Amino acid sequence: MEASIRLGRIRGIEIGLHYSWLLVFALLTYSLAAGVFPSWYPGWNPGTYWAVGALSSLLLFASVLAHELGHSLVAQSRGVPVVSIVLFIFGGVAQLADEARRARDEFLIAVAGPLVSLVIGTGSILLWQPVEGVNQQLGAVLEYLGWANLILVAFNSIPAYPLDGGRVLRAVLWGAMRNVLRATRIAAGIGVAIGFLFMAGGLFLVFRSPLSGIWLIALGWFLQNAAQQSYQQLVIRRFFEGVRxxxxxxxxxxxxxxxxxxxxxxxxxxxxxxxxxxxxxxxxxxxxxxxxxxxxxxxxxxxxxxxxxxxxxxxxxxxxxxxxxxxxxxxxxxxxxxxxxxxxxxxxxxxxxxxxxxxxxxxxxxxxxxxxxxxxxxxxxxxxxxxxxxxxx
The missing domain is CATH 3.10.580.10 (CBS-domain)
Structure with missing residues (x-):
């Protein structure tokens, strides 16, 4: 995925935003300012809700960036070059210039991101109440940031390739079977199946909560499509092995x-x-x-x-x-x-x-x-x- 807006580089990794990020940032800020924070903290003036909502959205995407940097820096340490990190509508993606050459490396790269999110989430929750006693608005940001990152860890732990949980599953299968192509095929198949389950759940939910149902359908479509493409790309790469x-x-x-x-x-x-x-x-x-x-x-x-x-x-x-x-x-x-x-x-x-x-x-x-x-x-x-x-x- 190519970035629409380039923000700079970290450790030689290009950081950018896809145009779809602007849409989800606006929707998330609106949701927080108009719904979440008024229900959590009634009595603030409208400007405060919007300011805290915008700050929370920015910090959430900063957390997503930190999550992807976790993957990327571990990948670099294992000899896998990283081209870029792009934030987009479904979060973020680190684009690696190569595949991990060993199951152990794949495992370490996959778990690094969720570990970063886990640290951010638990740290924010621990700081939330002490800070809230001093500054309620900052406490609200930490509360949201903490729970959002823990949800991010839970979601990414789903064993659906190419989510982090699916990559961990692929690494385990790879190590057990000594065959990366077969391990990827199995992990991608599970990813496709879970993607279709998300889509089916979204179709059921759309009649009760249209926005949530549509979002779940889109997420399921993205997941099954990404799983299929990831496996196909690996197969194509194997076709080109040894060619100059x-x-x-x-x-x-x-x-x-x-x-x-x-x-x-x-x-x-x-x-x-x-x-x-x-x-x-x-x-x-x-x-x-x-x-x-x-x-x-x-x-x-x-x-x-x-x-x-x-x-x-x-x-x-x-x-x-x-x-x-x-x-x-x-x-x-x-x-x-x-x-x-x-x-x-x-x-x-x-x-x-x-x-x-x-x-x-x-x-x-x-x-x-x-x-x-x-x-x-x-x-x-x-x-x-x-x-x-x-x-x-």
Whole structure:
């Protein structure tokens, strides 16, 4: 999931908000200010309810961020890179650039988040009444924060993959069966089943409490969908194990110069029937320009503005080398929602790896059920038969 609003970095991990977070923040603040706190603490003025509600919402999401940082920092300590943490409508998600390589590491990463929430929850409950005697509003915030974090721990402990409880279950099964794919299939199947139970419960509840029922249906849909996707992603990664970027990259992609106008760029996009170009100057990769970049430029500026004004510069690009493991690059492409990765040696462009090439390779391997090297050779032969550039050296 890509962040809509980037907040900064912690330990090299990009922190961001998805646009859906704004909606749930507004709804939660309204619920607290108009319902929860007036019933808990009658007699405050309306402004106080809204201020305490907004502060409680912010601190709850700060707790969710701390929960995801718990996962992320343990993952980093176990050698698993973390790309980003994104807060969204259902809480937060830490996007790892790799899978844990051992069941023990998966277990430690999974339990770290709930442990952080447990500490925040119990600490807030213990501080609640002493603080309330001094400042009722701050006490109210601590009361809500405490119970909310304990509920978060209980929810995440449900053994439904990819919730934390489901990841713990997968780690236990993985350690017992010595087979991560089988363990993931079982844990994901349980996650799908629990997701459908949530949806069924939501359908029953919607007639008594429409908002709560709709929320439970949405949560169940998200859970079963996430479980299915997580397993499918693992299967796809296993298909790409042992394959190198150089085997699938296009070694002779069309490129464009940075000083061409947008009009000339559009003509080139249409002529080559592509959505993007690596931007090359003096043999060096200086950026990438895409059709999306063009759409952001006013039509009147196309004859005068240059490619270099639109392109994503080299320092902001995710790149690979021919010897990089394809599975790792695939994870980065998925995490950042990008469709192409330049293959470079220092600043020299060697080729371009595209999502279409990955999909064709995956389809071919599923059809012929052979080893990655054999499939790469067949794929290369198909490209040569169509008079396309070679994908292997």
């Amino acid at each position: 970027v150089g085997q699938l990259m296009d070694p002779d992609p069309p490129t464009i110069a940075p000083d061409l106008t947008i009009d000339q760029l559009v003509d080139a996009l249409l002529a080559y029937n592509v959505r993007s170009f690596p931007v090359v100057e003096d043999g060096r990769l200086v950026g990438i320009v895409t059709l999306t970049d063009v759409r952001h430029a006013p039509r009147a500026e196309w004859p005068v503005r240059r490619v270099r004004d639109l392109m994503t510069p080299r320092e902001r690009l995710i790149t690979a080398t021919p010897d990089d493991d394809l599975e790792r690059v695939l994870r980065l492409m998925a995490a950042h929602e990008i469709h192409q990765v330049p293959v470079v040696d220092d600043s020299r462009l060697l080729g371009l790896l595209t999502r279409n090439a990955l999909l064709r390779f995956l389809q071919l391997r599923q059809e012929v059920a052979r080893t990655p090297d054999e499939v790469a050779a067949i794929y290369a032969e198909q490209r040569r038969a169509r008079n396309l550039p070679r994908i292997t050296d």
